[in-house]
Amino acid sequence: MSESEPSPEVYERGRGMDAHNQVMRDIRSEKEKTYDPHEPTRVWIDEDNTPDGVRQSLTIILNTGGCRWARAGGCTMCGYVAESVEGGSVAHEALMDQIGVCLDHEAEEADEPSELIKIYTSGSFLDEREVGAETRDAIAETFADRERIVVESLPDFVDVDKLEDFTERGLETDVAVGLETATDRVRHDCVNKYFDFADFEAACKSAAEADAGIKAYLLMKPPFLSEPEALEDMKSSVRRCAAVDNCHTVSMNPCNVQRYTMVDELHFAGGYRPPWLWSVAAVLESTADVDAIVVSDPVGHGSDRGPHNCGDCDDRVQTAIKDFDLRQDPSVFEQVSCECEATWEHVVEEESSYAAPLVR
Amino acid sequence: MTDYFEVHARDGPARLGELRLDPSLTTPALVDDRVHDAGSLWNEERETPEGDESTLTVLPHRAFPAGTREEVVDSFAVDYPDVDFPSAAVVKSDAAESATDADADAYVLSDANGFVGHASAFRDAVLAFTDAVPADAGRYLAGVATPRNVAVLAYAGFDLFDAKRARARGLEGFYLTSEGEHFLEDLDELPCACEACRKPREEFTRADCADHNANALAAELAVVRRRIRDGRLRDYVEGQARHEAWLTATFREFDDQYGYLEQHTPVLRDAELLAASEDTLRRVEIQRFADRVTSRYRNRFDNPLVLVPCSATKPYSESQSHSQFHRATQFRAHTVSMTSPIGVVPMELELTYPAQHYDSVVTGNWTEGEKAFVANVLQRYLERNEYPRIVAHVPPGGYTDIVERVEAELDLDVEYTVPDHPTTDESLANLSSTLSGELKFPKREREHNTVKAIADYMMGPGAGDDLFADVEITMTSRYPKLQIRNANAEIEGHGGENAQLATMVPQYGVLSFTLEGARVWAESDAPTKRVEIDNFVPRGSVLAPGVVDADDDIRVGDEVVIEGPKAFAVGRAVMSGPEMVESTRGIASEVRHCEET
Numbered sequence: 010m011s012e013s014e015p016s017p018e019v020y021e022r023g024r025g026m027d028a029h030n031q032v033m034r035d036i037r038s039e040k041e042k043t044y045d046p047h048e049p050t051r052v053w054i055d056e057d058n059t060p061d062g063v064r065q066s067l068t069i070i071l072n073t074g075g076c077r078w079a080r081a082g083g084c085t086m087c088g089y090v091a092e093s094v095e096g097g098s099v100a101h102e103a104l105m106d107q108i109g110v111c112l113d114h115e116a117e118e119a120d121e122p123s124e125l126i127k128i129y130t131s132g133s134f135l136d137e138r139e140v141g142a143e144t145r146d147a148i149a150e151t152f153a154d155r156e157r158i159v160v161e162s163l164p165d166f167v168d169v170d171k172l173e174d175f176t177e178r179g180l181e182t183d184v185a186v187g188l189e190t191a192t193d194r195v196r197h198d199c200v201n202k203y204f205d206f207a208d209f210e211a212a213c214k215s216a217a218e219a220d221a222g223i224k225a226y227l228l229m230k231p232p233f234l235s236e237p238e239a240l241e242d243m244k245s246s247v248r249r250c251a252a253v254d255n256c257h258t259v260s261m262n263p264c265n266v267q268r269y270t271m272v273d274e275l276h277f278a279g280g281y282r283p284p285w286l287w288s289v290a291a292v293l294e295s296t297a298d299v300d301a302i303v304v305s306d307p308v309g310h311g312s313d314r315g316p317h318n319c320g321d322c323d324d325r326v327q328t329a330i331k332d333f334d335l336r337q338d339p340s341v342f343e344q345v346s347c348e349c350e351a352t353w354e355h356v357v358e359e360e361s362s363y364a365a366p367l368v369r
Numbered sequence: 370m371t372d373y374f375e376v377h378a379r380d381g382p383a384r385l386g387e388l389r390l391d392p393s394l395t396t397p398a399l400v401d402d403r404v405h406d407a408g409s410l411w412n413e414e415r416e417t418p419e420g421d422e423s424t425l426t427v428l429p430h431r432a433f434p435a436g437t438r439e440e441v442v443d444s445f446a447v448d449y450p451d452v453d454f455p456s457a458a459v460v461k462s463d464a465a466e467s468a469t470d471a472d473a474d475a476y477v478l479s480d481a482n483g484f485v486g487h488a489s490a491f492r493d494a495v496l497a498f499t500d501a502v503p504a505d506a507g508r509y510l511a512g513v514a515t516p517r518n519v520a521v522l523a524y525a526g527f528d529l530f531d532a533k534r535a536r537a538r539g540l541e542g543f544y545l546t547s548e549g550e551h552f553l554e555d556l557d558e559l560p561c562a563c564e565a566c567r568k569p570r571e572e573f574t575r576a577d578c579a580d581h582n583a584n585a586l587a588a589e590l591a592v593v594r595r596r597i598r599d600g601r602l603r604d605y606v607e608g609q610a611r612h613e614a615w616l617t618a619t620f621r622e623f624d625d626q627y628g629y630l631e632q633h634t635p636v637l638r639d640a641e642l643l644a645a646s647e648d649t650l651r652r653v654e655i656q657r658f659a660d661r662v663t664s665r666y667r668n669r670f671d672n673p674l675v676l677v678p679c680s681a682t683k684p685y686s687e688s689q690s691h692s693q694f695h696r697a698t699q700f701r702a703h704t705v706s707m708t709s710p711i712g713v714v715p716m717e718l719e720l721t722y723p724a725q726h727y728d729s730v731v732t733g734n735w736t737e738g739e740k741a742f743v744a745n746v747l748q749r750y751l752e753r754n755e756y757p758r759i760v761a762h763v764p765p766g767g768y769t770d771i772v773e774r775v776e777a778e779l780d781l782d783v784e785y786t787v788p789d790h791p792t793t794d795e796s797l798a799n800l801s802s803t804l805s806g807e808l809k810f811p812k813r814e815r816e817h818n819t820v821k822a823i824a825d826y827m828m829g830p831g832a833g834d835d836l837f838a839d840v841e842i843t844m845t846s847r848y849p850k851l852q853i854r855n856a857n858a859e860i861e862g863h864g865g866e867n868a869q870l871a872t873m874v875p876q877y878g879v880l881s882f883t884l885e886g887a888r889v890w891a892e893s894d895a896p897t898k899r900v901e902i903d904n905f906v907p908r909g910s911v912l913a914p915g916v917v918d919a920d921d922d923i924r925v926g927d928e929v930v931i932e933g934p935k936a937f938a939v940g941r942a943v944m945s946g947p948e949m950v951e952s953t954r955g956i957a958s959e960v961r962h963c964e965e966t
Contacts, residue, residue: 028444195412198445233411233434242412271441278436279482319541351575352540359533362409363432363459363479364512368537 029201030082032271037079040269044072046103050131052111054119056335057127058302059157060222060257061181063335067123069111073139074098076132078163078202084189085201085232087131088267101144108151124156129185135166142171149174157181159224164188164204164212172219182221183258186212189228190242191249199231210253217255224258225250229292229305229316230284231264232272235362236353239284243292251301258302263289263316265309276314282366283309283316286326287353290342293330297339304334313369319349373425373455373474374507374528375954379925379944380597381653382499382526382623382633388475388507390455391422396507397523397590397597399514399583400425401531404457410447420454425507425529427477428452430459435483437461449473457509462494465501475507475529485513485522488618495525496629504944505913505952516547516585521616523593524606525623526633530590532583539579547589548612553578561585600640607648624651631657632945635925637722637877644710644729647738652710654723659712659742663749666715666825667833669818670703670810673758675800676747678768678791679708683725684849686716690792694762697800700815701807702760705750707768709739712746717822720849720878722926735767744771751779759783762800764791816844820853820873823880824895827928832895840889842870849875855885882928884962887939891930898923898942900949900958902933907960913944913952920946929958938963 044050050070057066076083099107115123128148132139140148152158158180167184175182188209189200196202213223227246230239243261250259263284266276275281289305296303307330309315311323318326325345332341352368360367378385386396390403406427407418415429428449433442442464449458449471458473461480468476478498484490502508509529510522515538519530535545544551546560559566559573565580566573596602610616623630634653642654649655668674675698680688685706686695698704704716714724751759761772761783769785776783786799820842821833828836841857851873870886873879882890891897901918902911911931923929923946931938940960942949949957 024444025441028438028440031440032438192412194414199411233409233432235409238409238412271438274438275434275436278434278480280434280436280480348575349541352537355533355537355540355579359536361406361427361432361511362411362434363406363427363430363477364481364531364533365432365434366482367512367533368541 023197025198026082026201026203029085029271033079033082033085033201036271036274037083037269046072046074046099047106047110048072049107049111052114054115054123057125058258058304058335058337059125059181060302061156064124064156065119065121066125066127067111067115067119068127069108069129071104071107071128071130071134071140072099073104073130073132073134076130077136077138079131083201085199085271086228086264086267088270088273098138101141101147104140104144105147108148112151122155125159126152126155126157127159127185129161133162133166134160135162135168135171135184145171146174149178149180153178153180155180157183159183159185161185161187164208167212167215167223169215169219172216172221176220182219183224184212184216184221185224185226185260187226187228188246188250189226189231191227191246192242195231195234195242199233200228206249209250213253213255222258223253223256224260225256227259227261229261229263229289232275232281233362235360235365236282236285236288236367237357237360238362240288240291240357243288244295247292247296247303248299251296251299251303256301258304259299261289261292261303261305263305263307265307265316266314280365282369283314285353285356286310286316286318286323286330287350288357289316289330290326290333290345293333294339294342297333297337302337305330306334318353319347322347322349371472371474371503371506371952371954372453374505376505376944376948376952377955378597379633379635380600380602381524381630383524383593383597383602384526384528385594385597386507386528388425388455388529390425395594396528397519397530397593398528399532399587399590400509400529401533404509404529404531417450417452420452420456422454425455425457425475426452427457427459428471428473430477430479432459432479433461433464435480437480439464443467457507460498460502462498465498469502472503473506475509476502477509477511481510481513485510485518486615488615488622491525491615491619492622492626495623496626499526499629503951503953504948505954514586515550516545516582516589517549517613518616519586519589520547520593520596520602520606520609521619523590523597524602524620530586532586535582535586536579539577539582540575542575542578543582544578545582545585547585547592547609563588600635600638601642603652604643604645607646621648621651624648627653627656632924632947637879637926638726639876640726642723642727644727647736649729650710650738650742655710655712658721658723659746659749661826662713662715662718663746663753665828665830665832666718666822667830668703668715668754668756669821669833670814671757672810673702673760673804673807674754674756675702675704675760675762675804676713676772677704677706677762678764679706679711679714681728681731683727684719685714685725686719693792693797694800697797698804699801700809700811701804703756707743707747707763707771709735709743712743713750715822717819718826718878720873720875721823721826722877722879724878733766735770740767740771740774744774747771748775748778751775751781760786760800760803762786762791762796765789813844816848816851817842819848820844820851820871820880823873823878827879829896835894836890837870838893840870843867849873849878853880853886855889877926880928881941881961882939884937884939884964887930887962888937891932898927898929898946900929900931900942900946902931902936904934906936906965907931907938907963910943910956910960911938911940911958913949913955913957916949916952916957919949919957922946923949931958931960931963935965936963937966 457475484494514530563584682688824833843856
């Protein structure tokens with residue numbers, strides 16, 4: 010796959026993928042809402058752990074017309090494709106309007122300009138069909154005075170020329186790659202994402218040539234895996250990513266149930282439970298020794314549709330995870346405990362994928 | 370080929386089975402420590418496991434959870450290998466068909482979480498699943514059993530369970546019993562005496578609670594096994610399921626699936642059937658009796674009809690009240706008993722299952738549901754059977770209401786003989802004088818009509834006349850152990866003069882045939898239930914692999930004619946016809962008599 014272009018036409022092969030795509034297209038077609046191309050999908054300010062330390066960050070979800078792969082069907086857990094514009098592509102001026110809205114937001118919400126800029130597109134920022142060369146250059150110029158920029162992309166679009174728009178302006182540059190898992194079989198059959206770990210390794214190498222880094226995004230517990238299978242998949246994935254040169258950060262994120270997805274259908278029917286926060290903590294704790302920053306940002310923690318424990322301890326465990334993100338100190342997890350750990354241990358010990366979820 | 374699972378007994382869809390591991394296990398049962406999961410194919414390619422004789426190996430699988438769409442199930446379907454060790458295949462309830470090529474010993478449902486807890490969804494899943502997998506394969510419902518739901522799960526036809534959910538609930542602080550689910554912290558005392566509960570309340574932890582839950586589940590399964598052996602699981606479920614709405618809804622949903630239940634329900638049992646709720650009216654045994662009495666049976670007496678109330682003592686004729694009725698009628702009337710929940714019982718069928726096997730809760734107050742049911746059966750009965758006179762020797766209240774309803778509906782003229790109570794001197798004298806002038810029927814007529822009525826009931830409309838149309842029968846021995854013999858020596862090959870053809874079995878009120886009788890039956894116009902066997906001479910029983918074909922309408926307990934290239938035999942079915950054909954293990958039919966041909 011590493012030579013290929015990520016067009017739906019090329020991706021669409023294999024029986025399992027056909028079925029996943031067919032179902033996902035059908036599910037997505039239920040969503041009718043469209044979005045204004047002059048507004049970003051979301052924007053917020055936070056703090057992030059970077060290779061240079063903890064920094065204030067401005068996170069932008071750019072509305073670029075959505076993910077091309079999602080139009081073919083796409084990933085089983087991803088509902089962001091719904092957040093796209095009518096017609097499917099967004100002009101340069103509209104994209105720059107979105108950036109303008111984000112800068113206004115930052116000026117309003119933060120005292121200082123953020124040192125870290127993170128741009129996600131629910132697709133590939135480096136795919137020129139989503140974000141043209143002119144826009145990419147203009148955005149690089151807009152943020153040239155910041156310290157670091159992260160842009161999201163599939164591994165196929167990672168190449169030296171595009172990244173040099175940023176690195177040659179003196180920005181520390183990272184590409185966020187939605188690898189989801191280091192296990193090809195899980196990425197293909199459970200997530201329905203069609204590139205291989207080898208493509209990710211190649212992207213890490215390409216980025217290095219432009220003096221950029223790679224931040225790997227992992228997905229804990231795609232559909233069809235039991236809790237223990239999901240846990241093991243993440244433990245090994247974190248290690249395998251961290252072992253790749255130039256992959257300096259791994260963001261391991263528990264799956265949440267998004268509307269208009271296959272995961273949503275399974276969850277509704279009783280066939281899916283988001284991972285336990287104890288599982289997230291267990292991965293972070295057990296991989297604390299790896300040579301990379303490992304973080305996690307559970308979305309919707311404590312709710313039925315997000316990663317959760319028993320309801321009593323969710324906030325405390327979430328706090329420990331966020332604390333670990335900033336300090337990378339596994340002892341933070343010794344500070345939290347709950348009776349429900351015994352239930353979680355039982356699930357990890359006893360749950361098989363044919364009898365899941367064992368506990369809601 | 371299910372080498373490692375065998376069904377030994379059936380009680381409706383529920384089965385008493387044997388998981389033939391080393392050592393073997395009687396099911397329904399927990400299989401936690403007897404199952405090995407060879408792993409998921411979603412996350413890893415896997416070799417066919419080695420397997421071993423002491424463990425049920427769940428073959429490498431792609432489990433499709435509840436909510437997985439058909440396209441995905443189809444495209445990721447697993448080709449299960451055919452292996453020679455005890456194995457189970459994982460299937461989705463509505464897509465089990467595709468996995469049956471492997472001939473696994475058991476099938477595990479991957480989508481139980483989607484239907485356990487929802488009565489109609491559960492019913493649909495069970496019907497689709499059991500229809501697709503071989504009848505003699507074990508059925509494993511993993512990760513959902515609790516002490517409260519497992520009786521209904523077994524009643525629906527599942528064999529294998531585990532304690533994983535029950536343990537999880539314990540660790541979550543829920544104390545489970547067959548009647549409920551309690552917050553552990555709210556329990557001042559533990560309502561159980563199992564090993565885990567034999568400690569002071571304040572020392573009882575959630576881990577202990579998990580152990581208790583598993584113990585309670587195991588104990589409940591032992592109750593279920595005992596009930597299946599006794600043929601009394603339904604009576605139990607009618608009561609126990611009432612502790613949870615969805616469980617009650619579930620067995621009612623199955624009652625609406627008469628075909629599914631009927632196929633699996635024996636036509637005779639020697640166990641008591643307790644009618645303690647109106648749900649009993651909807652039982653297969655009750656519905657089947659009512660149906661056969663009103664569509665197969667025909668009255669052959671010319672005498673007036675006397676409707677009488679049922680008695681607690683069974684058979685009715687042995688009760689004090691019926692003895693009194695009998696002294697008043699003196700063979701001058703055809704006596705039919707009215708009863709909830711059976712409907713109406715003509716005197717010839719008073720021994721026939723379940724007429725002498727049921728017991729009901731008697732308060733004298735009839736519910737509207739009971740009245741409607743009995744009135745409906747009586748009406749159908751009277752539409753089919755004409756009488757010169759109809760006498761209602763029933764007490765005022767429910768019984769009389771019912772008769773009056775039917776009388777109006779069918780525009781009949783019924784004579785009522787009970788002013789107060791049926792056994793008062795006045796009532797009995799009324800009954801006797803009402804019948805004055807009526808002729809008595811002789812003993813021979815009574816005996817012949819009884820045998821014919823039973824044949825109608827067993828085989829179908831008109832069977833009583835067709836069955837022995839070509840022979841001249843005579844009776845020996847005394848009711849209720851009548852022996853039916855052939856008085857006509859002219860009939861070739863039927864054992865000569867006075868050869869015995871059949872015996873009336875007093876415990877069930879059915880006919881049991883001799884070889885000669887079976888030949889007469891097979892050659893008659895009366896419908897025969899046939900089992901076609903392979904080229905062998907059965908001894909004692911016919912095993913399922915030896916069955917070539919069997920009539921669809923054969924039920925457990927049915928009298929069957931067994932024929933093959935080498936043998937002619939008669940016996941009693943141990944499986945339903947479809948099960949005989951589908952199964953590769955187990956006894957299909959007992960053989961009473963057999964001859965090499």
